[in-house]
Amino acid sequence: MRFNLRQIEVFRAVMVTGSISGAARLLAVSQPAISRLLAYTEDRLGMKLFERVKGRVQPTPEARRLFAEVDQVHQGVVRVNNLAQELRERGTGGMHVVASPSVGQAFVPEAICHFRHHFPDVRVEFEILTLQELVARVSANRVDLGLSVLPVDEPTIADTAIMKGSLRVIFRRGHELANLSEITPADLASYSLIGYGPQTPYGLHIERALSASGTSLRFDTVVRFTPVACSLVQAGAGVGIVDEFVIRGGTWPEIEARPFVPHTQMHVHLVTSRLEPLSRIAQAFTKILHDLGRAPIPKSDPHTNTVS
Numbered sequence: 001m002r003f004n005l006r007q008i009e010v011f012r013a014v015m016v017t018g019s020i021s022g023a024a025r026l027l028a029v030s031q032p033a034i035s036r037l038l039a040y041t042e043d044r045l046g047m048k049l050f051e052r053v054k055g056r057v058q059p060t061p062e063a064r065r066l067f068a069e070v071d072q073v074h075q076g077v078v079r080v081n082n083l084a085q086e087l088r089e090r091g092t093g094g095m096h097v098v099a100s101p102s103v104g105q106a107f108v109p110e111a112i113c114h115f116r117h118h119f120p121d122v123r124v125e126f127e128i129l130t131l132q133e134l135v136a137r138v139s140a141n142r143v144d145l146g147l148s149v150l151p152v153d154e155p156t157i158a159d160t161a162i163m164k165g166s167l168r169v170i171f172r173r174g175h176e177l178a179n180l181s182e183i184t185p186a187d188l189a190s191y192s193l194i195g196y197g198p199q200t201p202y203g204l205h206i207e208r209a210l211s212a213s214g215t216s217l218r219f220d221t222v223v224r225f226t227p228v229a230c231s232l233v234q235a236g237a238g239v240g241i242v243d244e245f246v247i248r249g250g251t252w253p254e255i256e257a258r259p260f261v262p263h264t265q266m267h268v269h270l271v272t273s274r275l276e277p278l279s280r281i282a283q284a285f286t287k288i289l290h291d292l293g294r295a296p297i298p299k300s301d302p303h304t305n306t307v308s
Contacts, residue, residue: 163293185215195219
């Protein structure tokens with residue numbers, strides 16, 4: 001026997017509330033109805049889902065393992081119902097965008113701001129994800145599109161570079177590195193540096209950039225995401241290397257930035273499914289992304305600490 005949606009709903013309600021009575025209140029049905037359906041489900045599955053202990057139900061180990069999958073199914077049903085409601089009420093639906101931390105810091109919010117002016121009734125869901133999570137969501141068609149500062153090489157995904165940029169060395173306002181117009185790895189050797197884990201995609205990218213210069217650097221603080229590196233630099237915890245997308249728009253008022261030498265080109269990558277066409281709404285959003293990508297990226301003013 002397989003779970004049907006009603007059995008999933010009842011099983012989840014008991015797990016969430018911790019009792020038959022709680023599940024009955026949550027689903028607005030009688031307690032005997034919940035008990036009968038649970039007993040029927042256990043009988044057909046051939047396993048116990050709950051133990052009755054002093055009038056309460058305790059989930060078995062099998063039930064706990066099932067719950068993780070059942071909850072995902074429930075969330076999917078909720079998303080379907082929300083979309084159906086939006087289509088019924090607005091005729092426009094919604095859009096789900098995911099991004100890596102660097103482009104999610106300023107570039108994507110800027111694009112969403114432009115989008116809202118043209119489509120004020122469209123619901124936008126925006127998430128910051130790791131590259132691995134982003135690729136999985138786009139590949140499974142669970143989101144409309146994704147944006148990343150690192151390329152994606154997957155057969156089911158289309159990767160389009162929509163903006164050029166490069167690496168920057170960042171430091172707190174007033175730092176002596178502000179006297180330099182460009183910064184090499186050798187210039188950084190005497191400072192406390194903030195870097196990335198060697199097994200992270202971004203860490204590997206920085207490592208390749210350093211290898212091209214023939215210089216090895218010691219990183220005293222290791223983080224996973226560029227916005228975290230920016231936060232630490234702004235707090236005065238060290239000097240970092242980031243892409244220029246994360247410092248777009250003056251998000252970090254206490255940070256100054258200079259070009260990193262050797263110059264390392266980076267891109268913002270628009271990633272979409274090769275298997276499913278973009279909706280009309282998502283197509284409109286990608287046009288905004290392309291328009292912003294063609295505009296020159298604001299450069300750091302060497303006499304200020306902001307990226308204007």
